[in-house]
Amino acid sequence: MLSRNVIDMPPFHVMEILERAQELGRAGRHIIHLEIGEPDYPTAPHICEAVSVALSAGETKYTHSQGIPQLREAIADNYNRKFGLNIEPGQIIVTSGTSPGMLLLFIALLERGDEVIMSNPHYACYPNFVRAMQAIPHFVYTKEEDGFILEPSEVFKAINSKTKAILINSPCNPTGQVMTAKQLVELAAIAADVPIISDEIYQGLVYEGEDHTILEYTDNAFVLNGFSKLYAMTGWRLGYLIIPKQYVRTLQKVQQNFFISTNSFVQHAGVAALTGPQDQVLEMVRTYDKRRRYMLKRIRDIGMKVRTPPMGAYYILADARQYGTSSLELSWRILEETGVAVTPGIDFGEGAEGYLRFSYANSIENISEGMDRLEKYLNG
Numbered sequence: 412m413l414s415r416n417v418i419d420m421p422p423f424h425v426m427e428i429l430e431r432a433q434e435l436g437r438a439g440r441h442i443i444h445l446e447i448g449e450p451d452y453p454t455a456p457h458i459c460e461a462v463s464v465a466l467s468a469g470e471t472k473y474t475h476s477q478g479i480p481q482l483r484e485a486i487a488d489n490y491n492r493k494f495g496l497n498i499e500p501g502q503i504i505v506t507s508g509t510s511p512g513m514l515l516l517f518i519a520l521l522e523r524g525d526e527v528i529m530s531n532p533h534y535a536c537y538p539n540f541v542r543a544m545q546a547i548p549h550f551v552y553t554k555e556e557d558g559f560i561l562e563p564s565e566v567f568k569a570i571n572s573k574t575k576a577i578l579i580n581s582p583c584n585p586t587g588q589v590m591t592a593k594q595l596v597e598l599a600a601i602a603a604d605v606p607i608i609s610d611e612i613y614q615g616l617v618y619e620g621e622d623h624t625i626l627e628y629t630d631n632a633f634v635l636n637g638f639s640k641l642y643a644m645t646g647w648r649l650g651y652l653i654i655p656k657q658y659v660r661t662l663q664k665v666q667q668n669f670f671i672s673t674n675s676f677v678q679h680a681g682v683a684a685l686t687g688p689q690d691q692v693l694e695m696v697r698t699y700d701k702r703r704r705y706m707l708k709r710i711r712d713i714g715m716k717v718r719t720p721p722m723g724a725y726y727i728l729a730d731a732r733q734y735g736t737s738s739l740e741l742s743w744r745i746l747e748e749t750g751v752a753v754t755p756g757i758d759f760g761e762g763a764e765g766y767l768r769f770s771y772a773n774s775i776e777n778i779s780e781g782m783d784r785l786e787k788y789l790n791g
């Protein structure tokens with residue numbers, strides 16, 4: 412009865428772990444959440460305040476399908492200032508999160524049998540978006556010793572007549588790796604023929620290396636970004652696409668038909684996030700960095716290998732193959748027996764099987780308690 416395109420879709424394992432962990436929590440277990448990619452900070456007060464103001468001002472109607480002009484200007488200014496670009500507000504479509512932005516983009520881009528090149532490991536949902544369009548994720552397996560970064564020569568080999576785009580994600584979920592300017596330049600050279608889709612949702616969460624956008628190196632790129640991570644706004648559902656000018660009209664038509672517009676008062680929160688004080692962001696970045704260093708040491712002390720230290724986002728992908736079981740079984744066992752929730756590597760593709768992903772979007776106290784429990788369970 413239901414579509415084969417989605418019947419075979421694997422679950423988003425991290426959500427299943429989270430849901431079970433919450434159930435255990437409700438039953439009285441003390442759970443340490445190291446699975447979910449969600450900031451433990453609240454949304455900054457000035458962002459919340461902007462919504463109250465917008466609601467009082469009656470901002471409760473449909474907006475322009477591409478988003479309110481103030482927000483598109485703020486997004487363009489932010490990119491232009493940070494990276495020395497000339498993006499125009501007209502190139503932006505505001506969406507109800509990065510995920511709907513991805514859906515909109517893939518609907519517009521893909522036909523049956525088309526291919527999208529992406530790394531493996533990759534963010535869990537990418538292949539499912541592509542398959543839902545009856546298109547094909549073309550995996551390029553990356554190596555841990557190269558920081559799981561897409562090797563341009565391998566990407567080049569993967570390109571064929573069906574290739575519609577190359578999908579990149581830096582800073583990366585699940586590896587925490589950040590691509591260098593040189594790596595982006597090399598990939599951008601390929602974009603002369605094939606567009607790049609760059610998921611930049613962890614932009615700004617960089618602790619080593621430099622923050623970049625693909626738009627510094629090519630115009631033939633679609634950028635996905637959003638407010639969930641840097642502004643601790645996961646539940647607000649606000650994101651955006653930056654699109655080459657020649658494709659805006661077509662994507663706008665898709666937006667009009669399928670989504671009409673993004674939530675009006677939440678867009679005002681986005682303006683406040685980008686134009687208001689950035690102290691909480693700076694404080695978050697400093698704190699994440701401390702947690703990153705602490706967690707990395709603890710994971711290594713337990714005996715799991717992390718061959719290339721993560722530099723951005725808030726994840727550590729650790730090699731847990733010495734425990735001799737599938738990552739799915741291992742993470743479920745860890746949750747049931749220790750009350751520590753971690754994400755199985757298989758969520759991110761075969762290339763991360765045998766690994767566990769740890770999120771340090773949690774307090775040092777909780778990370779410490781989680782690591783103590785893991786140490787006792789795995790080594791004790």
Ligand SMILES: Cc1ncc(COP(=O)(O)O)c(C=O)c1O
Nearest residue numbers: 448508509510534584637639650
């Ligand atoms: C790489 C990546 N892209 C996109 C998303 C989804 O973001 P949003 O909350 O804006 O839909 C996530 C969420 O974890 C992510 O890790």
